[in-house]
Amino acid sequence: MDFNLTQEQEGVREALVRYVRRHYGFEHRRALERERAYCPEAWRFLAEMGILGVALPEEAGGLGGSSRDVMVVMEEIGDGLMLEPYLGAVVLAGNLLACSDSGSHRHLLGELMSGGATMALAHFEPDSRYDAERFATRATHTGKGWTLTGDKSFIVGGGYADWLLVSARIEEPAAGLDREQLFLVASGAPGVTRYSRQAHDGTNFAEVRLDRAMVPDEARLRLKAPALAAIHKVLDQGTAALCGEAIGCMRALLRQTMEHLRTRHQFGARLGAQQALRHRVAEMAIELEKARSMALLAARYADSDHACVRIRAVSGAKAVIGEAARFVGQQAVQLHGGMGLTEELNIGHYFKRLTVIEATLGDTDYHLSRVAAGLRDEIKAASPPPP
Amino acid sequence: MDMDLELSDELRAFRDEVRAFIAGNFPEDLRRKAEAGLPWERDDHVRWQRILHRHGWGGPGWPVEYGGTGWDPLRRFLFDTECALAGTPREIPFGLNMVAPVIMRYGTEKQKSFFLPRILSLEHWWAQGYSEPGAGSDLASLKTSAVLDGEHYVVNGQKIWTTLAHHANWIFCLVRTRTSGKPQAGISFLLIDMASPGIEVRPIPTIDGEHELNEVWFRDVRVPRENLIGEENEGWTYAKYLLQHERSDIARVGRAQAAMSRLKSAAGRYPGNYGGKLVDDPLFLSRLARAELALQALEVLNLRVLSGDRDVAVSDIGASVLKVVGSEVHQQLSEVSLLAIGPHGALDSRRDSEARDAPGWRMPSDDGFTPTYFNMRKTTIYGGSTEIQKNIIAKVLDI
Numbered sequence: 001m002d003f004n005l006t007q008e009q010e011g012v013r014e015a016l017v018r019y020v021r022r023h024y025g026f027e028h029r030r031a032l033e034r035e036r037a038y039c040p041e042a043w044r045f046l047a048e049m050g051i052l053g054v055a056l057p058e059e060a061g062g063l064g065g066s067s068r069d070v071m072v073v074m075e076e077i078g079d080g081l082m083l084e085p086y087l088g089a090v091v092l093a094g095n096l097l098a099c100s101d102s103g104s105h106r107h108l109l110g111e112l113m114s115g116g117a118t119m120a121l122a123h124f125e126p127d128s129r130y131d132a133e134r135f136a137t138r139a140t141h142t143g144k145g146w147t148l149t150g151d152k153s154f155i156v157g158g159g160y161a162d163w164l165l166v167s168a169r170i171e172e173p174a175a176g177l178d179r180e181q182l183f184l185v186a187s188g189a190p191g192v193t194r195y196s197r198q199a200h201d202g203t204n205f206a207e208v209r210l211d212r213a214m215v216p217d218e219a220r221l222r223l224k225a226p227a228l229a230a231i232h233k234v235l236d237q238g239t240a241a242l243c244g245e246a247i248g249c250m251r252a253l254l255r256q257t258m259e260h261l262r263t264r265h266q267f268g269a270r271l272g273a274q275q276a277l278r279h280r281v282a283e284m285a286i287e288l289e290k291a292r293s294m295a296l297l298a299a300r301y302a303d304s305d306h307a308c309v310r311i312r313a314v315s316g317a318k319a320v321i322g323e324a325a326r327f328v329g330q331q332a333v334q335l336h337g338g339m340g341l342t343e344e345l346n347i348g349h350y351f352k353r354l355t356v357i358e359a360t361l362g363d364t365d366y367h368l369s370r371v372a373a374g375l376r377d378e379i380k381a382a383s384p385p386p387p
Numbered sequence: 388m389d390m391d392l393e394l395s396d397e398l399r400a401f402r403d404e405v406r407a408f409i410a411g412n413f414p415e416d417l418r419r420k421a422e423a424g425l426p427w428e429r430d431d432h433v434r435w436q437r438i439l440h441r442h443g444w445g446g447p448g449w450p451v452e453y454g455g456t457g458w459d460p461l462r463r464f465l466f467d468t469e470c471a472l473a474g475t476p477r478e479i480p481f482g483l484n485m486v487a488p489v490i491m492r493y494g495t496e497k498q499k500s501f502f503l504p505r506i507l508s509l510e511h512w513w514a515q516g517y518s519e520p521g522a523g524s525d526l527a528s529l530k531t532s533a534v535l536d537g538e539h540y541v542v543n544g545q546k547i548w549t550t551l552a553h554h555a556n557w558i559f560c561l562v563r564t565r566t567s568g569k570p571q572a573g574i575s576f577l578l579i580d581m582a583s584p585g586i587e588v589r590p591i592p593t594i595d596g597e598h599e600l601n602e603v604w605f606r607d608v609r610v611p612r613e614n615l616i617g618e619e620n621e622g623w624t625y626a627k628y629l630l631q632h633e634r635s636d637i638a639r640v641g642r643a644q645a646a647m648s649r650l651k652s653a654a655g656r657y658p659g660n661y662g663g664k665l666v667d668d669p670l671f672l673s674r675l676a677r678a679e680l681a682l683q684a685l686e687v688l689n690l691r692v693l694s695g696d697r698d699v700a701v702s703d704i705g706a707s708v709l710k711v712v713g714s715e716v717h718q719q720l721s722e723v724s725l726l727a728i729g730p731h732g733a734l735d736s737r738r739d740s741e742a743r744d745a746p747g748w749r750m751p752s753d754d755g756f757t758p759t760y761f762n763m764r765k766t767t768i769y770g771g772s773t774e775i776q777k778n779i780i781a782k783v784l785d786i
Contacts, residue, residue, distance in 0.1 A: 003696040261786045278781035285780055289708045293687035294680075316680050372669075372676035375651075379666045383655030 003296060009072045015049055020080035026346045029081055033202035038083045047115030052090055056098050060109045067237055067302035071244035078248025081349060083202055085118060088157025091241045093119040093165050096234045100221040120161035122152040122208055123231060130362040132235055139168035139181055145216040148183060151209055158206025159196030161187050180228045182221040189213055201353040236314045239361045240302035243295040243317045246325050246357050249350045250288050253332040257281060260336055284328050291324035311374055315367035322364030325354040401462055405469045412438050413475055421474030424755030429554045432476045436509040445507040448484055453491055453503050460693040471641030482506040482513035486559045489629050493617040514552040516560030519545060524775050527570040533562035533577055542608040552588050552601040556581050561626055564619050576622035578614040595761035596737055638713030640689045646720045647682050653727045665727060678723050685716045704783050707776040714766035721763040724756040732757050
């Protein structure tokens with residue numbers, strides 16, 4: 001029940017803070033955003049520090065860490081407003097691929113951790129909204145392997161990925177085979193058309209059209225758990241990670257807003273002398289601490305194999321953090337006045353990142369509904385049945 | 388949060404021990420009263436405190452040398468939570484958690500040996516004489532005066548919002564012993580026997596229909612000089628020290644958990660608007676889910692503060708954030724509870740107890756929801772209002 005960081009976590013945190021301070025200034029980030037790119041040096045740094053393998057299993061060459069370790073990383077990614085596809089490549093795709101024990105998949109995971117290859121999870125589709133079970137991409141077994149047909153959207157970091165983990169349904173599954181399956185597809189494979197898209201905050205989401213894309217038999221992930229359960233789990237882990245990133249963004253916004261109130265003068269006095277503004281900042285701090293408490297809860301339970309335990313913590317966190325992030329983001333812009341609206345100041349960019357986080361992997365309403373459904377089941381189970 | 392997963396074996400054993408003790412020792416008539424949501428009387432509090440005291444648990448926040456349990460904050464929290472879930476009469480904090488720590492730290496040996504055992508046994512029921520009509524959030528502007536006359540202070544003035552003063556036989560007061568200089572520098576901390584001539588307690592009926600608050604008037608009340616705590620004019624220091632202890636269970640998480648579990652049970656039993664139960668109404672369910680999440684955030688926040696999260700933000704502003712969040716959660720729960728009973732929330736059953744046979748007469752536990760809603764408005768006002776807490780947070784953040 002110790003909420004403080006371990007020595008290792010503290011080391012990772014400090015290394016990231018130092019790196020961002022020295023090499024990842026706001027102008028550098030703006031240039032990357034204009035080029036629709038992430039920073040290869042930063043990615044190499046993450047690989048060298050072992051950060052890309054923090055949460056991946058030891059038997060695959062990772063450090064065997066937990067979602068709490070991921071949260072430490074994501075907080076600093078959020079605070080540094082970093083564009084690197086850590087969430088998409090490592091937390092979503094990497095964690096999922098790590099469920100497969102095939103030798104070639106293990107090898108690819110090694111390449112991911114060393115920074116040699118990136119990957120992304122191609123699961124959601126244009127009509128999925130946030131429902132992880134609504135996907136229609138078809139997989140058909142042929143003599144040579146599988147062909148995949150369907151459209152995938154909202155692929156976090158997908159524009160940078162060498163490999164895509166594609167979810168699909170088998171039309172006529174052989175005995176003992178689940179209908180839902182995952183396939184590892186090279187993003188340049190024949191039949192794969194990729195559209196790299198940029199979000200408001202400069203991060204990358206891709207869309208992919210699969211038109212009878214052919215993959216060999218070994219491309220199908222052989223998992224211990226059903227693919228759908230594995231997808232649910234990894235989406236919850238990704239959601240918990242996003243919660244951590246949001247905390248980092250909010251922390252940065254609060255820090256800068258406080259500094260602004262200390263130094264900006266109007267009517268012959270510091271802005272910070274106005275009680276209305278002091279209280280607003282206090283409210284931002286309160287929201288941040290509520291949000292951080294929930295993010296810690298999410299990180300603690302995101303790795304559970306029990307879906308209901310995960311949902312309670314992770315969806316609860318995303319719902320609370322969605323509202324906190326909107327408040328902190330909007331107020332940071334408000335308290336910076338016109339400057340908060342400019343491209344030139346990073347405040348608006350944090351605000352945009354938080355807005356994109358809200359729309360990623362389930363918004364407040366989606367996650368609140370999930371919590372509510374769980375609550376309803378709990379109450380129904382405890383209530384006496386009607387006579 | 389699933390506390391079970393969070394506890395070490397040792398703490399879980401402790402929690403089970405507390406649970407078993409309460410199950411075996413909470414008197415049946417009090418248990419029924421708790422289930423019915425009836426208000427506690429003075430004697431109920433005294434009985435339960437004495438049961439705890441006999442078992443050595445009368446001072447859950449006290450060090451062993453003064454007869455306390457010596458529990459760490461986490462054990463203290465688990466104890467409070469178990470008591471709240473079982474619905475035992477709530478701890479009366481004015482003696483145990485407010486004046487006692489001040490006496491332990493700044494009192495004379497005589498004061499310690501006289502007062503501390505009587506606080507543990509609740510022979511002395513204490514009240515807190517802080518606020519005045521002209522000194523609410525701005526406490527340091529208080530005017531109640533104490534003038535030395537031989538071996539006695541002569542006290543004149545008026546205290547207000549004095550919780551349960553009508554039950555109290557002692558009151559600790561902040562009084563003015565000097566009018567020059569900074570307002571904080573002329574305040575002394577005085578222990579006053581409520582049986583002294585010249586003290587008058589007048590009830591302040593509140594909108595929840597209960598009598599909890601009072602005015603306490605002092606007219607030429609003679610208080611022995613030996614009842615002064617520490618040094619004259621140093622009372623503000625002691626008051627600030629007291630405040631740290633007042634905040635140890637500031638969020639009252641256990642009580643909030645108990646309120647949530649009553650609310651869930653109500654949602655499963657009460658009819659909804661669309662044929663099913665209340666829990667089937669989507670908008671109500673959404674309110675319930677939001678309240679549940681607010682409570683969850685509070686639980687973790689409370690644990691973070693208790694376990695000493697080194698996070699700069701929390702350790703420095705933790706108590707104030709906890710006070711703001713905790714009080715809002717209590718209010719939110721009371722609001723959803725009020726909505727849960729729908730039209731029954733309009734009626735006050737205490738006004739027409741002869742109507743027990745009326746077709747719409749609710750179970751007493753349901754009736755408790757409305758007064759609680761009115762009563763809970765106090766939580767953002769007392770103990771440093773939400774606005775004062777935000778002032779403190781802004782000051783600590785050095786804006």
